[in-house]
Amino acid sequence: MSCFLLYNDGMKKYLTGEFAKKAGVTERTLRFYDKKGLLKPSINPDNKYRMYTDNDFIKLQNILILKQIGFSLEDIQILISRKDRKSLVDMLNTQKELVNQKLDYFRNLKQAIEVTEKSIEGRRIDWDKMMHLMHLLTGDGIIEHYKDSHQLTTRISLHQKYTVGEVDWYDWIYSQIKLTHTNRILEIGCGEGSLWMNRKISFRHREIFLSDKSEGMVESARKNLGNDFNFLCFPLENIPFKDHYFDVVIANHTLFYLHDMKSGLKEIVRVLDDKGIFYTTTYSKNHLKEITNIAKEFDNRITLSDEPLYEVFGMENGKRQLKKYFTDVEMHIYQDQLLVTSASDLYDYIMSCHGNQISVIGNRSDEFIAFLEDKLKNNGLLVNKEACLFICKNM
Template identity: 50%
Template sequence: MMKTGDLAKIANISLRTLRYYDKIGLLKPSQIAPNGYRQYNEEDLIRLQKILLLKKLGFSLEEIEGMLLEKDPSWIDSLKEQIGLVDQKIQYFQLLKETIRKTIEIVERNGMSVEKTVQLLEIISKDDQLVEQYKNSKNLHVRIRLHHLYSTNPIDWFSWLKEQIDFSKGYRILELGVGNGDLWIEPKVDLRNREIFLSDISEGMLEDAKKRLSDDFSFMQIDAQNIPFKKDFFDLVIANHVLFYLNDLSKGLNEIYRVLKKGGVFYASSYSKSHMKEITDLAKEFDSRIQLSQNVLPDVFGKENGEKLLGSFFSQVERKDYNDTLVIDQAKPIVDYIISCHGNQNEILSGHIREFYQFVEDKIKAQGAITVTKEACLFIAKK
């Protein structure tokens, strides 16, 4: 066992920092001796190492608290995850170093140019984007994993989705919002003699998809509201749980309609207002101020209004429903899911994540499991 001073010395941090971590619940001592001395063990030291590295990589203490929620983390898995984060930082600094070197050469020959200054500023700003991209990727993985682990429907969402899409006449295909590329793992289509463009507005998501998929695909960073292709170009366009994130839905639909050929098909998925409602209710029961999304996404584009919205652009619109239930008997996946959402939950739960974790655990113990409704759908729109 180590006293506070011993742990601070080993980790090369101040006593004040360690006491602050104790105060906010980020790193509590394993035990407190009868004389009041706080004592830490090897597991506490391991936890502190991860805290310090994640802080060095740019994460806030609130975000780190959520990332360390698991009671019995695998140290090997933890280290592997940290290697991925460090690799991203190394790539960034290598790019920055090379840009500075080239800038020095240009300045020595011709003086500093506005163009080179702007380029350097853009690269410097990417350091802040790395952490944001990692969070986006991790959050998507958390949400998908919850469905993989606890769905009761024997046919998972992506398998069902692949069965609904008619790839037979799709020789030029565009997916908007590819995420981590799950739709194209074990594709239902022969990739030969086809041009398949996978896009996302997030550079980090696009990098994730590239790592998982083959060179048979073309990857592009695209905003669905401004698609850089000519009119009547694609046979199929796919937007899986994407449209409700657009700032201007009409502009996005107009762009999708424009790039589709006559007779082309647009596949757009969404969900109902009741989808995952039990998760929202659980969060609000803990604190009524929590909003898991800045907007009510199905109000923007959902099961209830999607057909009408698409009908303003497309001649034929059909809806197919996918229903499922999650039966969740562990607290951590629920808490991780809630933390991963796009609302104000992290701000409100800051400093209270352990308390919230215990709240969810108590609910599961009382009920045996938490049952969650899934009501997703796919709209098939023909031009």
């Protein structure tokens, strides 16, 4: 006899044992996911039994696939917290894309193993191919690359959707950069290439190099921009170009991530032409402060950054640091506002930050989203943006 019940809403509801059997998992697994807040059953008010529905099969499938691909339970909690149909479709597309990347990785790994095997059988070991195999065996990095790209896209999206002002951040930066008579340009920390999207750029006698320390970001930029640009992956502290090679170097919201600011700025000066220009951006201590405040109002333990990045390199101290390496440093201030009206978009933004919010919120995602919905229900959330661009030269 089947152990499911049919309720007035027409949806089948299963007792824990029947659901576990149909799903091919153990009851212990279901209890574990319940405890973690990943898959919580409803409670029958008449007999207090835990009941699962057909919709829970879909949610469980998402959990199992993401776990199989390599996501941690904390990451899965964020990814499955949205319950609308569009989010479900986006989730399935994400899973499909990541599976395709995994398949490509294992095809490359198989080819590398076969080439190495033939090399050994021929008694002539090709050490370059051996090192390539070792590099592949140390891990595919697909999940970390996805998370880097997804987090950046989420943060950019909030600005694009809810900016009050007429001038977009990237448009504003681009308008400040003097491209005339510049033949070689380097952007450090290019992300997904947002600065260069939808631009009419002449590549005649001009080379533009886009770099990031994340291979995933570089690959995303390549997909977004095509082959007119040159793409590289390297840390800022070790730029693989000869002295005085570039007319322009750009670092958008990048310097505050440096482990060694002194080495990074020395490298930039080294590769920059004597008459070249360095453009770099940062923000002030008041930038997006309202988002930090609303997160802390929910739980005062939340911090949205492991350390205050504006203290490392910000509007308040950036010019002083740059003057050690450049004789002429101009600061141009960018002020704007966001009017955020979607609790789910604000939730996604907060969860994409580099702080402790994931561990603090834990399995309270639904509670946090409800809290944000209540805060935004009347007039939304008005958020102040305060950032700047430093234009640096050696006169």
